[in-house]
Amino acid sequence: MKKVGIIWWVVCLLCAIVAGVLFYDWRKDTATSIDSRSTISETASVETKATALLAGGCFWCVEADLEKVDGVISAVSGYTSGSTKNPEYGNYAEGGHREVVLVTYDPAKVSFDNLVEHLIKHSDPTDALGSFYDRGFQYAPAVYYGDDQEKQIAEKVISEIDGLRVYEKPLALMVLSRDVFWPAEEYHQDYYKKNPIRYTYYRNASGRDAFIKKHWGDKAGLFARPNVAMTGKTDWMRYVRPSDAVLRERLTPLQYKVTQEEGTERPFDNEYNTNKAEGIYVDIVSGEPLFSSRDKYDSGTGWPSFVKPITEDAVVLREDRSLFGTRVEVRSRYADSHVGHVFDDGPKDRGGKRYCMNSAAMRFVPKDKIVAEGYGEYLQTL
Numbered sequence: 001m002k003k004v005g006i007i008w009w010v011v012c013l014l015c016a017i018v019a020g021v022l023f024y025d026w027r028k029d030t031a032t033s034i035d036s037r038s039t040i041s042e043t044a045s046v047e048t049k050a051t052a053l054l055a056g057g058c059f060w061c062v063e064a065d066l067e068k069v070d071g072v073i074s075a076v077s078g079y080t081s082g083s084t085k086n087p088e089y090g091n092y093a094e095g096g097h098r099e100v101v102l103v104t105y106d107p108a109k110v111s112f113d114n115l116v117e118h119l120i121k122h123s124d125p126t127d128a129l130g131s132f133y134d135r136g137f138q139y140a141p142a143v144y145y146g147d148d149q150e151k152q153i154a155e156k157v158i159s160e161i162d163g164l165r166v167y168e169k170p171l172a173l174m175v176l177s178r179d180v181f182w183p184a185e186e187y188h189q190d191y192y193k194k195n196p197i198r199y200t201y202y203r204n205a206s207g208r209d210a211f212i213k214k215h216w217g218d219k220a221g222l223f224a225r226p227n228v229a230m231t232g233k234t235d236w237m238r239y240v241r242p243s244d245a246v247l248r249e250r251l252t253p254l255q256y257k258v259t260q261e262e263g264t265e266r267p268f269d270n271e272y273n274t275n276k277a278e279g280i281y282v283d284i285v286s287g288e289p290l291f292s293s294r295d296k297y298d299s300g301t302g303w304p305s306f307v308k309p310i311t312e313d314a315v316v317l318r319e320d321r322s323l324f325g326t327r328v329e330v331r332s333r334y335a336d337s338h339v340g341h342v343f344d345d346g347p348k349d350r351g352g353k354r355y356c357m358n359s360a361a362m363r364f365v366p367k368d369k370i371v372a373e374g375y376g377e378y379l380q381t382l
Contacts, residue, residue, distance in 0.1 A: 049107060050107045051102060052102075052105065052115050052116075052144075053102055054116075054119045054143060055142040055144075056101075056119050056131065057123055057124070057130070057134055057208070058132075058139065058206070059077035059078070059099040059100065059184065059188065060199060060203075061122075062075075062099075062119070063077050063189075063191075064192040065122045066119075069110055069115070072103055072105045072106075072110065072115075073104040073106060076189065077188045077189055078101070078181050078182050078184045079097035079182045080098060080179045080180060081096060082097030082098075084096070086182065089185055098139075099139060117157055119141070120171070121215075122208075122212060125158075125171045126167050126171055126172050127141070128172035132211070133205075141173045141174070142174040143176070144179070145177060145178060151177075154175045158173050158175070161240075165243075166215050217336075239333075239334035241335035241336060251285070254360045255284055259361050260338070263358075265359060265360045266302075270360065271359040272357075272359040272362065273302055273359065275304065275364060276293075277367075278294075278366070278382050279364055279370065280365050280370060281293075281304075281363070282362065282363050282375075284360070285361075288332055289311070290315060290339065292306075292378070293367075294381060297350075299354055303356050303359070304357050305346070305356050306355040307350040307351050310378065311381075314332075314333060315330050315331065316330075316333050316336075317342065318331060327343075328341060328342050329341055330357070337361055338358075340355065340356050340361065342354065342355045
């Protein structure tokens with residue numbers, strides 16, 4: 001019995017140690033190993049081709065997410081916006097500073113608006129009083145601009161994403177003029193690499209990843225718009241899948257079943273099977289263009305059929321083994337909506353393909369409304 005008692009106390013002691021490691025508030029750990037802030041400061045002050053200053057709550061998480069973006073050269077955690085000089089982790093909030101990350105990036109690979117979009121998708125942009133369970137203005141999300149152009153870009157991206165109604169609340173992301181950036185202590189830099197266990201526990205417990213997955217799913221790491229620096233286009237943010245809650249409110253039961261659950265509507269008894277008007281067909285979920293009336297034909301199957309998509313990259317094809325055989329599923333590129341299937345029994349003189357679509361997955365934009373609805377570049381496809 002005595003031996004059992006000793007074993008019991010050893011087990012309890014080990015459990016207490018493990019609990020201490022897991023539940024300790026590592027965000028408040030102001031360890032004394034502040035060893036090379038000058039080195040960080042020198043690195044951050046070097047003239048670079050392009051930089052961005054972003055705030056999205058805990059800078060450990062923001063830095064980790066941004067360093068994974070193709071085109072980002074470096075990301076440095078630090079403080080800004082306060083009145084005190086040389087702030088430290090133990091007193092930066094008292095001086096009015098906010099946790100931020102200074103991003104150095106290659107504009108040929110990623111643009112400023114891409115980075116703003118990424119910040120929004122990887123934080124809670126609706127919370128002006130903190131970030132997840134870190135409370136206080138010092139954790140509130142913000143985009144800092146260096147000139148009027150960056151200010152306009154940031155405001156436009158925020159407005160566009162806000163208009164998607166992806167979130168249940170309006171965006172509260174602040175757009176502020178850039179101030180002096182103070183690099184954080186060395187032990188904060190690349191914290192996710194130096195302390196992977198502590199970092200992973202903190203991040204999971206904060207609810208950040210669950211929040212991101214809820215609102216963006218597997219689209220959080222993708223840019224819905226192309227690089228503005230290379231294309232000049234700034235309106236592709238509308239081609240994003242809203243949250244499931246918004247979709248259930250916005251779509252009819254049939255539209256939801258088809259686009260989100262890979263359902264199929266009844267043949268002949270659907271909206272566009274016999275439609276012969278000139279125009280384009282867009283994703284009912286995101287509005288992204290899918291097909292042109294010029295490529296539509298009567299296949300006799302009871303579903304609207306096309307010989308090809310409106311552009312080569314307008315749709316994504318996937319293998320579908322949901323029935324007894326193998327079919328090729330057609331999905332929209334940005335919203336990932338199920339639209340229909342493609343078969344090899346189409347008109348031979350027009351390529352031999354039959355894109356068999358569900359009317360419930362699409363919305364028809366007539367020719368006389370294409371320009372007004374922002375699809376002017378697709379007039380040439382009619």
